[in-house]
Amino acid sequence: MPFVEGLRCRECGRAYPAEALHVCEWCFGPLEVVYDYEAIAGSISRQSVAAGPNTIWRYADLLPAGAEGAVDLGAGLTPLLRADRLGAELGLSELWLKNDTVNPTGSFKDRVVSVALTRARELGFKVAACASTGNLANSVAAHAARAGMRSVVCIPADLEIAKVVTTGVFGGCLVALTGNYDEVNRLCAELASEYPTWAFVNVNVRSYYAEGSKTLAFEVAEQLGWRAPDHVVVPVASGSQLTKVAKGFRELYKVGLLDEEPHVRISGAQARGCAPVAEAFESGGDFVRPVKPSGIAKSLAIGNPADGGYALEEVRRSGGAVGAVTDAEIVEGIRLLARTEGIFAETAGGVTVGVLAKLAAAGVVKVNERVVAFITGNGLKTLDAVASGCHPTATVAPSLEAFQAAVNVADWQ
Numbered sequence: 551m552p553f554v555e556g557l558r559c560r561e562c563g564r565a566y567p568a569e570a571l572h573v574c575e576w577c578f579g580p581l582e583v584v585y586d587y588e589a590i591a592g593s594i595s596r597q598s599v600a601a602g603p604n605t606i607w608r609y610a611d612l613l614p615a616g617a618e619g620a621v622d623l624g625a626g627l628t629p630l631l632r633a634d635r636l637g638a639e640l641g642l643s644e645l646w647l648k649n650d651t652v653n654p655t656g657s658f659k660d661r662v663v664s665v666a667l668t669r670a671r672e673l674g675f676k677v678a679a680c681a682s683t684g685n686l687a688n689s690v691a692a693h694a695a696r697a698g699m700r701s702v703v704c705i706p707a708d709l710e711i712a713k714v715v716t717t718g719v720f721g722g723c724l725v726a727l728t729g730n731y732d733e734v735n736r737l738c739a740e741l742a743s744e745y746p747t748w749a750f751v752n753v754n755v756r757s758y759y760a761e762g763s764k765t766l767a768f769e770v771a772e773q774l775g776w777r778a779p780d781h782v783v784v785p786v787a788s789g790s791q792l793t794k795v796a797k798g799f800r801e802l803y804k805v806g807l808l809d810e811e812p813h814v815r816i817s818g819a820q821a822r823g824c825a826p827v828a829e830a831f832e833s834g835g836d837f838v839r840p841v842k843p844s845g846i847a848k849s850l851a852i853g854n855p856a857d858g859g860y861a862l863e864e865v866r867r868s869g870g871a872v873g874a875v876t877d878a879e880i881v882e883g884i885r886l887l888a889r890t891e892g893i894f895a896e897t898a899g900g901v902t903v904g905v906l907a908k909l910a911a912a913g914v915v916k917v918n919e920r921v922v923a924f925i926t927g928n929g930l931k932t933l934d935a936v937a938s939g940c941h942p943t944a945t946v947a948p949s950l951e952a953f954q955a956a957v958n959v960a961d962w963q
């Protein structure tokens with residue numbers, strides 16, 4: 551990682567070496583990776599990116615770990631699809647979908663985990679660990695298997711069965727805890743100090759982990775022909791993805807990959823059952839008051855979001871909004887996306903589409919904006935959310951008569 555200068559406290563600006571540190575010992579602020587952008591600008595070009603691998607590692611110059619030793623299952627460079635049918639339903643003239651449901655373990659988390667574990671290995675960690683709302687568990691277990699590392703994954707015991715199975719299959723240590731995510735996270739912070747040789751991707755190597763989310767912004771700009779969108783809609787759990795997507799667009803300009811300084815409006819999407827950032831936005835305050843999560847969007851169920859305040863800041867500074875939708879609206883969002891664009895998303899995707907619909911109806915997302923919505927997780931992991939509404943049109947004997955009696959296709963021609 552030739553371009554990393556070190557870490558810096560987001561709050562007080564103190565500098566630290568690029569080691570396994572994540573909070574400022576002075577003010578307890580989070581540490582962020584600092585790069586030498588001038589040097590990156592001298593090395594990176596649209597051509598060099600295009601010549602790179604078809605994964606997040608084509609952006610290695612802007613990541614805090616070396617591509618040579620990458621723990622890589624192929625995360626990233628997911629399709630950016632023009633969504634005219636969904637756009638028409640929502641009254642938007644240029645809508646795009648970043649389809650992260652097709653990542654190796656079915657969610658955007660593969661981006662952050664690939665970066666975190668690559669850096670963790672460079673720092674000498676032997677064990678991969680995390681506190682997870684589900685998708686992170688899948689991804690850490692899979693990438694640890696790929697890297698030949700032991701894994702210790704902690705999840706809330708009430709997680710969707712699909713997320714338990716798709717984690718357990720990789721053979722690591724999977725511990726279900728009888729508490730919500732925020733309690734799981736608290737235990738993991740304790741474990742991280744008890745076992746300093748374990749790399750908790752979203753705790754003690756979080757500074758590196760978070761950088762992986764920037765690749766969403768990088769890819770979107772590249773896939774739009776090196777143009778930034780006008781508005782992006784990002785699901786919010788801890789707020790890390792939203793914060794780093796905003797940072798990613800700024801970095802592209804700093805290193806010369808975008809000709810013009812981008813002004814991307816950033817909007818956030820939460821579920822009503824866990825909407826601390828949306829509630830802070832609605833109240834007009836700066837303080838993100840922790841909540842007790844409920845509802846079907848378990849992958850976004852972080853009641854006390856570590857980067858909630860920073861996410862709020864990015865949204866307000868860019869002229870975006872944070873919206874929230876009910877469980878019923880989440881299901882509607884999943885089905886609308888599936889019916890109009892052929893993408894089956896998990897509940898977090900329903901949250902994004904549902905909030906996008908609301909913001910479009912309210913005129914916050916504007917008709918003529920170039921809009922990108924991030925669809926971050928695969929619907930196969932949250933089948934229960936839509937199972938009760940998705941049945942065969944008919945169940946009949948395998949004969950022409952029975953088919954024709956049950957299904958009215960007369961007006962299809």
Ligand SMILES: *Cc1c(COP(=O)(O)O)cnc(C)c1O
Pocket residue numbers: 657658659685686785786787788789790791792849850896898899926927
């Ligand atoms: C984790 C997750 C997010 C967002 O996470 P942040 O903690 O806000 O970075 C979004 N969508 C899905 C499907 C996730 O699993």
Ligand SMILES: [Zn+2]
Pocket residue numbers: 559560561562563564574575576577578579
């Ligand atoms: Zn500090």
